[in-house]
Amino acid sequence: MRSVLRTIPWIFLVLMISYGCAAISDRESVPSQHPIKFDTGRPNCLECHDDEVSGALKPYGSFAHTAVWLQEHGTYASQGQNLCTACHSPSWCQTCHANVEELLPSIRFGNRPDLEGPPHRGDYIVQHQIEGRVDPGSCVTCHGNRNNETCSRCHL
Amino acid sequence: MRVFRKCRNRTLFAHITAVSIFAVCTIFSATGKAAEYDLSSRSYLNLYERETVAGQTEQFASLYEYLSLDVWEIGERDLSFHLYGWGRLDLGDESRGGDTNGDLSSAYLQYRDPWGNRHGKLGRFFLTEGTTAEMLDGLLFKGLLWHNFGASVYGGAPVENSIIAADEGDAIFGGRIYYVLPGVTEFGLGYFFEEGDFQGDNREEFGGDLWIRFARSLDLAGRAVYNIVTSDFAKHRLTLRLVPVHTVDLVVGTEEYQYKDLFQKSLHSAFLPPTVNPDDKVQSLFAKLDWQTSEKLSLQAGVKSISHDESDPGEATRGDVGLRLKLDGSVNLLGLSAAVQTADLSENEYQTYRGWLMGSVNRFSYSLDALTYLYEEKIDGEDTTYQVVGSAGFRFSPKFAISGDVRYTQSPRFDEDLAVLLRADLSLDSSGGGN
Numbered sequence: 001m002r003s004v005l006r007t008i009p010w011i012f013l014v015l016m017i018s019y020g021c022a023a024i025s026d027r028e029s030v031p032s033q034h035p036i037k038f039d040t041g042r043p044n045c046l047e048c049h050d051d052e053v054s055g056a057l058k059p060y061g062s063f064a065h066t067a068v069w070l071q072e073h074g075t076y077a078s079q080g081q082n083l084c085t086a087c088h089s090p091s092w093c094q095t096c097h098a099n100v101e102e103l104l105p106s107i108r109f110g111n112r113p114d115l116e117g118p119p120h121r122g123d124y125i126v127q128h129q130i131e132g133r134v135d136p137g138s139c140v141t142c143h144g145n146r147n148n149e150t151c152s153r154c155h156l
Numbered sequence: 157m158r159v160f161r162k163c164r165n166r167t168l169f170a171h172i173t174a175v176s177i178f179a180v181c182t183i184f185s186a187t188g189k190a191a192e193y194d195l196s197s198r199s200y201l202n203l204y205e206r207e208t209v210a211g212q213t214e215q216f217a218s219l220y221e222y223l224s225l226d227v228w229e230i231g232e233r234d235l236s237f238h239l240y241g242w243g244r245l246d247l248g249d250e251s252r253g254g255d256t257n258g259d260l261s262s263a264y265l266q267y268r269d270p271w272g273n274r275h276g277k278l279g280r281f282f283l284t285e286g287t288t289a290e291m292l293d294g295l296l297f298k299g300l301l302w303h304n305f306g307a308s309v310y311g312g313a314p315v316e317n318s319i320i321a322a323d324e325g326d327a328i329f330g331g332r333i334y335y336v337l338p339g340v341t342e343f344g345l346g347y348f349f350e351e352g353d354f355q356g357d358n359r360e361e362f363g364g365d366l367w368i369r370f371a372r373s374l375d376l377a378g379r380a381v382y383n384i385v386t387s388d389f390a391k392h393r394l395t396l397r398l399v400p401v402h403t404v405d406l407v408v409g410t411e412e413y414q415y416k417d418l419f420q421k422s423l424h425s426a427f428l429p430p431t432v433n434p435d436d437k438v439q440s441l442f443a444k445l446d447w448q449t450s451e452k453l454s455l456q457a458g459v460k461s462i463s464h465d466e467s468d469p470g471e472a473t474r475g476d477v478g479l480r481l482k483l484d485g486s487v488n489l490l491g492l493s494a495a496v497q498t499a500d501l502s503e504n505e506y507q508t509y510r511g512w513l514m515g516s517v518n519r520f521s522y523s524l525d526a527l528t529y530l531y532e533e534k535i536d537g538e539d540t541t542y543q544v545v546g547s548a549g550f551r552f553s554p555k556f557a558i559s560g561d562v563r564y565t566q567s568p569r570f571d572e573d574l575a576v577l578l579r580a581d582l583s584l585d586s587s588g589g590g591n
Contacts, residue, residue, distance in 0.1 A: 061372075100259040110577060135440070
């Protein structure tokens with residue numbers, strides 16, 4: 001409770017600064033929604049936009065959804081999600097970034113083998129014994145303090 | 157204790173749902189305006205069998221409903237509401253410690269200012285700020301404040317799920333200050349605090365994140381986390397991304413983390429002693445390439461070398477290659493991939509191969525996906541896993557489709573396993589954008 005109380009001055013501080021400086025920082029925000037709905041597949045912003053700086057303050061070319069970019073998307077999402085949410089509903093992220101999940105995304109999207117995102121294809125309960133030994137740091141982000149009820153069957 | 161936590165979560169679930177529905181209804185009724193919305197319902201019926209230790213066969217028929225609702229421009233303002241969650245009802249035998257379960261993943265109101273990407277969130281949401289990635293019930297303010305300087309601040313109750321006896325965290329707060337030179341750089345410094353019992357301490361971290369564009373085709377990105385509780389760096393990661401032409405995307409990078417510092421935050425015994433050696437440290441080097449050789453063919457390749465300070469598990473190197481081929485216009489796709497991992501210990505060595513195909517004919521769609529793992533050392537007496545997934549579907553309209561998957565698996569866990577998933581996707585929206 002003390003920690004919650006300690007957040008209140010922070011919030012007031014940011015609100016005061018935010019409204020006080022609103023007239024100074026006049027850079028346009030990313031629109032809340034992209035005007036065109038995309039088909040399935042990987043969009044390439046450069047098909048319509050030049051490689052100019054977007055409201056996300058990074059060039060559009062940085063967001064081309066290649067297979068490599070998809071694996072590195074956290075770098076961009078961690079600095080700002082406004083551009084992401086212009087095309088993806090916020091729930092899109094939580095398809096994989098869940099708190100509690102029973103039905104693996106790779107099973108839910110079993111009809112979409114083209115999707116790079118859904119992790120843990122195959123009988124991953126077996127495979128995780130290897131990946132968990134070799135690179136447990138790749139597991140802890142999602143399973144360290146969330147999404148780990150299944151683990152209790154073996155890890156007690 | 158665990159029962160208590162479940163009750164608390166369900167109570168919280170009910171409260172948040174009630175508050176969210178009340179908030180939306182109030183907003184709609186107060187404004188009398190029709191906002192833009194996107195409602196998505198995905199229903200799944202998962203059918204499978206399991207043999208118990210006693211030799212009995214249990215038959216499961218779990219019905220899942222995933223619901224997503226996004227409402228924009230509430231009251232013709234830059235206000236939006238977002239909700240996402242799922243629920244499960246067992247129609248057959250009880251599947252996971254109870255015949256029902258569910259989770260409210262997010263339910264929050266968001267205000268977006270037209271300037272400076274300033275925004276605020278209130279409710280349950282997934283927070284990603286610099287090196288922090290958490291779920292919380294609380295609030296966030298973020299945006300550019302003065303010239304190119306910005307800040308974020310957040311606070312609330314953590315949304316966590318523990319499988320060990322310790323309590324989850326009690327409260328979270330933190331923030332990040334950042335500087336942006338548009339198109340050239342963004343770097344930020346963050347602070348994160350969580351009150352709770354994490355190996356006898358709270359969680360407290362400093363984080364730094366960096367993105368720099370050196371040239372039109374060269375980006376440098378990095379992140380570092382310093383664990384204040386253990387007084388050492390928990391993790392850092394640095395990548396260099398080269399995009400010489402828009403058809404080539406190459407990333408090379410390095411990552412390092414120490415178990416005792418990174419896993420101090422864990423509520424999961426798999427990351428804690430005695431399961432892991434807290435003194436171990438991991439260093440990895442990696443490279444990934446995506447090359448669109450033509451309109452129809454793209455190639456992927458990657459290599460990752462991981463080394464541990466401790467001889468067990470020692471070192472491992474994984475290499476993978478893959479391709480995607482458009483077979484018939486832009487609809488039918490074929491994918492092939494292969495990967496090999498070599499390691500100091502044979503128990504960490506394997507090969508994996510995958511091939512898949514998908515397409516559609518008029519309103520019918522289909523896909524076939526085959527995957528195998530070949531283990532160098534047997535696991536539970538078996539050295540191979542196979543899985544084949546076949547799917548067929550029919551789209552009644554752009555907003556409604558049904559499909560069904562048949563999934564066959566042979567693995568160290570299953571002599572053979574046959575499962576069926578039936579799926580119904582409904583999407584209703586009034587907007588032009590979004591995905």
